[in-house]
Amino acid sequence: MDPSHKPTYRPPRLFVEANLAAGLEIATDREQARYLLKVLRRQAGAPVLLFNGRDGEWLASVEPLGRADAKLVLKEQTRPQPLNDGPWLVFAVIKRGPMELLAEKATELGAAKLLPIKTSRSQSEKINEGRLYRIVHEAAEQSERLNAPEIATVQTLPELLANWPNDRLLIIGDESGTAPPMLSVLADNPGQPFAFMSGPEGGFAPGELDGLGDLPFVAKVGLGPRVLRAETAAIAGLTLGQAALGDFKASRG
Amino acid sequence: MDPSHKPTYRPPRLFVEANLAAGLEIATDREQARYLLKVLRRQAGAPVLLFNGRDGEWLASVEPLGRADAKLVLKEQTRPQPLNDGPWLVFAVIKRGPMELLAEKATELGAAKLLPIKTSRSQSEKINEGRLYRIVHEAAEQSERLNAPEIATVQTLPELLANWPNDRLLIIGDESGTAPPMLSVLADNPGQPFAFMSGPEGGFAPGELDGLGDLPFVAKVGLGPRVLRAETAAIAGLTLGQAALGDFKASRG
Structure with a gap:
């Protein structure tokens, strides 16, 4: 999750293990919270894209919980889950x-x-x-x-x-x-x-x-x-x- | 010059700056001597292939000079110098x-x-x-x-x-x-x-x-x-x- 690889005009993308569906809230782990809050300096409501390998890509918003923790509030699916049918x-x-x-x-x-x-x-x-x-x-x-x-x-x-x-x-x-x-x-x-x-x-x-x-x-x-x-x-x-x-x-x- | 990349059935290949021609003798630098004598444990007369980007590939033999130095005695050209005409x-x-x-x-x-x-x-x-x-x-x-x-x-x-x-x-x-x-x-x-x-x-x-x-x-x-x-x-x-x-x-x- 090297910030230099994340152009500022695209929301950051994170892999999560949790299920993704409208209205769900995802707890971040320490590394994800550090990345969003300290490295990228995202504020409350900032967009982030999430995927878990099962439920497609979802737009979520960052909701900081203090200085070192955050939750991610799911908004809407932005891409459906494709088949993993590559080589x-x-x-x-x-x-x-x-x-x-x-x-x-x-x-x-x-x-x-x-x-x-x-x-x-x-x-x-x-x-x-x-x-x-x-x-x-x-x-x-x-x-x-x-x-x-x-x-x-x-x-x-x-x-x-x-x-x-x-x-x-x-x-x-x-x-x-x-x-x-x-x-x-x-x-x-x-x-x-x-x-x-x-x-x-x-x-x-x-x-x-x-x-x-x-x-x-x-x-x-x-x-x-x-x-x-x-x-x-x-x-x-x-x-x-x-x-x-x-x-x-x-x-x- | 990682030894794991040198299968034992091929002579080692070294880039040198010196001219390459029959009968010449090339001094090794410290790194090359260490590689041939300590890493590969080459003995006197062991074959080595040399190239300098100008004179093609040459077969040479290793001649140790004490424990930490060696010279390379050129034998014969094994490949002519190709054009560097790639992309x-x-x-x-x-x-x-x-x-x-x-x-x-x-x-x-x-x-x-x-x-x-x-x-x-x-x-x-x-x-x-x-x-x-x-x-x-x-x-x-x-x-x-x-x-x-x-x-x-x-x-x-x-x-x-x-x-x-x-x-x-x-x-x-x-x-x-x-x-x-x-x-x-x-x-x-x-x-x-x-x-x-x-x-x-x-x-x-x-x-x-x-x-x-x-x-x-x-x-x-x-x-x-x-x-x-x-x-x-x-x-x-x-x-x-x-x-x-x-x-x-x-x-x-």
Whole structure:
């Protein structure tokens, strides 16, 4: 909730857990109260937009309760709740900094689901789910989404593949240099639900992707002649997927 | 020069300032010696790849000089020097962290030139050129580039436009929601040299882009229905440009 990212001509947007409906009043937590009252210096009656991932976007007014607390009084729905039907991002667990960057950028790019996997080269098998939850919800606030990506529990690649929905294309960034460029592969699959999968730093181990090319829902693609870091490949893959198959074709409402 | 990004089956790659030719010997600086001898534990004769942005890529062998110093003995050229003919990235000066991320990712994505501009909403007009130089050269090492993007001095948008080469498309990420999707614009310009321009946090000020649409080399494009952070727009714009017009169509050598 960095104030420099909130242009003053737009009301601030906050994610809340509470239900949203006309006439309800929402208690702010300490961080939200500090942000509205101290950082943005909002006065009584100032507009704020709220979303909870279920009930759409609501206009509310800030009602300060003393110097460090506030409630939010709901006025009217400003946008209905959309389906969270964007792409999925499957990613090998990597170090904390790049993984948090990946989660933030995937949210901005419209990902509906983040699926961490452990691979033989993963530096860690652990993710801090609380931190990732906070990061994707802050990114949703910033990017004007009305939902945040769901974060799945860590699983292995075989576990992931065993439960894969057959109608969703699984696009794998392949650094071997033999895969066709991503856009040329996607051109054959307009409107297809998709996931992009990025590997660990240093790439998948030899053999780790063997056999995947035989799965009917898998497409291996190239992302140019350079070696991309894991999080860069994830961002580039989601971008190209959204541009070719997803909602980059839509304009802003 | 993070060791986790260097798979053990590839020789490490180092950027050096010195000339590269058969038989020459290169002195390492303290950081390079520490990296080769302490982090990677390379022994005498271990292979290393060197580039200087001028003479291509060279295979060299590590020759330790005591415990904390080493020289590099050049063997043979492994790749010729390519043209640095990739896209340009024009970007409003933003805060240090996101700007350094933008420089790193632009390097991975093949940018030939980084052109910082000051805008009415820029948080700062300063860039730390030394830090950016180091970041783009480390990113070149990681991504197996043989050059790094040139970093121009900060200028205003009118200054930039006054000297713009007419044969290079200037693609502007437009958050107004009225611009057509980037891929649909680029489809009309195959093979075109291009630059992508990203704005400050909060976007360009009202009026700041007025008149730009009349310039023959400018294309305003949309990047989907969400609000992207400045650095995310830059990464997405370079990715789509490289995929449609640039070297994402090439496979890895």
